[in-house]
Amino acid sequence: MSTPDTDPAATVDARGAACPGPLMDLIGKMREVDSGAIVCLLSDNEQSVTDVPEWVEEAGNELLAVEEREDHRAFYVEKQ
Amino acid sequence: MTDHVVILGGGTGGTVLANDLADRLETELATDKVRVTLLNDDPDHVYKPVWLYVPFGQREPEDGRRPLADLVDDSVDVRIDRVTDIDTDTRQLRTRRGPAIEYDYLVLATGSTLAPAEISGLAEGGHDYYSESGAKTLREELLSFTGGELVLSVIGSPHMCPAAPLEFVFMADDWFRERGLRDDVEITYTYPIQRVHGNPHIAEWARPLMDDRDINVETFFNAEAVDPEAETITSMEGTELDYDLLVSIPPHRGVDLIEEADLGDNGWVDVDKHTLEADHADRVYAIGDAADTGVPKAGSVAHYQAGVLAQRLASEVRGRPATATYDGKTLCFIETGMDAASFVEFDYEQPPSPAPPSQKLHWSKLAYNESYWLTARGLL
Ligand SMILES: Cc1cc2nc3c(=O)[nH]c(=O)nc-3n(C[C@H](O)[C@H](O)[C@H](O)COP(=O)(O)OP(=O)(O)OC[C@H]3O[C@@H](n4cnc5c(N)ncnc54)[C@H](O)[C@@H]3O)c2cc1C
Numbered sequence: 001m002s003t004p005d006t007d008p009a010a011t012v013d014a015r016g017a018a019c020p021g022p023l024m025d026l027i028g029k030m031r032e033v034d035s036g037a038i039v040c041l042l043s044d045n046e047q048s049v050t051d052v053p054e055w056v057e058e059a060g061n062e063l064l065a066v067e068e069r070e071d072h073r074a075f076y077v078e079k080q
Numbered sequence: 081m082t083d084h085v086v087i088l089g090g091g092t093g094g095t096v097l098a099n100d101l102a103d104r105l106e107t108e109l110a111t112d113k114v115r116v117t118l119l120n121d122d123p124d125h126v127y128k129p130v131w132l133y134v135p136f137g138q139r140e141p142e143d144g145r146r147p148l149a150d151l152v153d154d155s156v157d158v159r160i161d162r163v164t165d166i167d168t169d170t171r172q173l174r175t176r177r178g179p180a181i182e183y184d185y186l187v188l189a190t191g192s193t194l195a196p197a198e199i200s201g202l203a204e205g206g207h208d209y210y211s212e213s214g215a216k217t218l219r220e221e222l223l224s225f226t227g228g229e230l231v232l233s234v235i236g237s238p239h240m241c242p243a244a245p246l247e248f249v250f251m252a253d254d255w256f257r258e259r260g261l262r263d264d265v266e267i268t269y270t271y272p273i274q275r276v277h278g279n280p281h282i283a284e285w286a287r288p289l290m291d292d293r294d295i296n297v298e299t300f301f302n303a304e305a306v307d308p309e310a311e312t313i314t315s316m317e318g319t320e321l322d323y324d325l326l327v328s329i330p331p332h333r334g335v336d337l338i339e340e341a342d343l344g345d346n347g348w349v350d351v352d353k354h355t356l357e358a359d360h361a362d363r364v365y366a367i368g369d370a371a372d373t374g375v376p377k378a379g380s381v382a383h384y385q386a387g388v389l390a391q392r393l394a395s396e397v398r399g400r401p402a403t404a405t406y407d408g409k410t411l412c413f414i415e416t417g418m419d420a421a422s423f424v425e426f427d428y429e430q431p432p433s434p435a436p437p438s439q440k441l442h443w444s445k446l447a448y449n450e451s452y453w454l455t456a457r458g459l460l
Contacts, residue, residue: 016374017374018374019278019280020237020273020278021374023273024237024272024273024278027237027272027302027316028237030316031198031302031304031316051273051274054274054300055273055274055300058274058317059300059302059316059317059318060317060318
């Protein structure tokens with residue numbers, strides 16, 4: 001997994017939101033974008049580490065990368 | 081100089097706040113140091129929790145309506161008009177009928193609206209009890225429903241009263257059992273994430289109850305489309321369910337005004353979750369469903385936030401530092417059938433721990449609903 005070269009079509013900043021806020025925010029944005037688009041989710045919630053990959057797999061999308069940043073993570077998800 | 085506090089929205093939060101300010105600032109209001117205006121687009125105040133009971137024939141929609149002017153202290157100027165524009169630079173509101181209104185402090189208590197059109201086929205194929213008209217139509221459907229697949233799909237998140245979808249399936253299960261129809265009715269509950277409720281503690285408590293009562297569960301189900309002809313609902317995750325009666329918690333949005341005034345996305349105001357001050361404008365606050373604090377969209381939250389904001393505004397008006405803060409307090413009764421309920425209380429730090437269901441808690445919920453009219457008046 002490595003950070004994608006293409007810019008994400010949308011970034012969802014869910015830092016500070018309690019679970020399940022970040023995952024729900026990601027799902028909401030994935031509804032809006034076209035297939036092939038990349039959405040970047042910023043979350044500082046620990047639960048996202050398991051929640052996000054689980055949903056991405058269930059929905060048949062692809063988790064391209066998880067970037068560890070200073071006080072949060074960036075999840076790059078591609079809509080299939 | 082008179083300070084003008086304008087409260088936009090005469091639902092639970094706005095009404096409790098107006099009455100609290102009338103009490104707290106009695107002297108300042110009497111001496112014209114401050115004026116309080118409450119704006120609402122409906123002459124009635126609407127108490128939404130009544131709608132849960134309407135489909136089961138236990139309450140009438142009219143039980144949830146009272147004239148707003150009867151509930152609000154006479155020292156508050158109640159105006160029935162729809163606000164069409166907020167200008168936070170000039171501190172002015174434009175309304176549909178009256179002249180522009182200038183404010184010194186603005187409180188947004190505009191609540192939630194439903195957006196079923198966001199899901200193709202939902203408006204035609206689905207029912208709901210999250211609106212007065214929806215609850216009435218659903219009552220007709222339920223009364224004539226004697227067998228088949230009943231699907232309750234939670235689509236919107238965040239949505240009002242996170243407990244109400246669980247309450248609906250628990251009540252439906254009991255209601256059909258009492259009427260000797262349960263063997264002919266399949267009940268399926270769908271939820272967007274991997275458990276049956278957003279809060280893990282409530283989910284852990286509810287799941288075994290659902291299993292015991294043969295309520296089917298589909299998790300990771302985010303509705304994508306409804307086909308009213310074929311009577312199917314499909315999810316983004318690729319699951320398709322047949323239904324004979326579809327009840328949904330539709331997507332929720334705040335009012336458009338908020339986004340138009342750059343105060344937050346989707347109609348929810350970005351606020352400091354402790355002070356309730358808007359992030360993107362001075363002297364603007366939000367309470368209740370409109371405030372994006374991360375806590376549930378519940379009447380109890382709107383009520384507690386109104387109490388905190390009344391203290392903060394009183395301090396502001398008196399030129400003192402505002403010290404009261406909101407700690408995330410949320411209180412919620414959860415019906416677990418037609419005559420039993422549980423109860424949870426939590427805040428930003430303390431997680432919920434649902435109480436064992438009992439008849440006493442069910443009566444407490446009904447008593448709370450009855451005494452709501454005293455709460456709105458600021459007497460409880
Ligand atoms: C079925 C159901 C059951 C529920 N059960 C419970 C429960 O058991 N316990 C609980 O705590 N909560 C419950 N709730 C949630 C609760 O009703 C809401 O969270 C609460 O009403 C929020 O209060 P509010 O003041 O933020 O908004 P609201 O009460 O929705 O009030 C908003 C007001 O603003 C007005 N408004 C909006 N825009 C404008 C404008 N532009 N101009 C003028 N006026 C405007 C609206 O007309 C409305 O009167 C339930 C909700 C539903 C739907």
